[in-house]
Amino acid sequence: GENVEQHPSTLSVQEGDSAVIKCTYSDSASNYFPWYKQELGKRPQLIIDIRSNVGEKKDQRIAVTLNKTAKHFSLHITETQPEDSAVYFCAALGQGGKLIFGQGTELSVKP
């Protein structure tokens, strides 16, 4: 069935460094790839998304890239800050509106 793999499961960086989280998906019909941030005890919230007709999208310190041929997409956070510490989830929207999430990456930004 459809699957989204996310790596790494945990990531620790120094404040100011960059962080990269990678995902792969199995459903070649997927056409929408959102990224969610979940702070401790709270609900997941959308931080950025990308559609299949675009290869890259940037919003201030965060950017996403998409390689449809390889079925890979990635989240890049530059100049990380302690408030970026959270769990990040990638997701892929497949046929019929099925939204599948990766396993999550716990990002820790050390001051």
Next chain:
Amino acid sequence: DAGVIQSPRHEVTEMGQEVTLRCKPISGHDYLFWYRQTMMRGLELLIYFNNNVPIDDSGMPEDRFSAKMPNASFSTLKIQPSEPRDSAVYFCASSPAQGGTEAFFGQGTRLTVV
């Protein structure tokens, strides 16, 4: 709009009891999703609806789990009988339409089965 509303926020129940989780999606949203979140498995999709019709329930772990959406503004997820391994946070989410739009999550229900 108040967003996606879930109730209860917390539920503690004894093994073997029936548990019903409730969700009110954002008005006008066509899709409703039920997810289960655990440390081991992350965000698992249990079932989703389109225009109140269940589309894919392949993520429902066992026959003990059932979900309904009797109308566009209400959905339930029922576990009967509950077991300790069902303990998790259950999220409901809704989205406006297919084609790539944001799914909005409710606050979640933290279920503890003792």
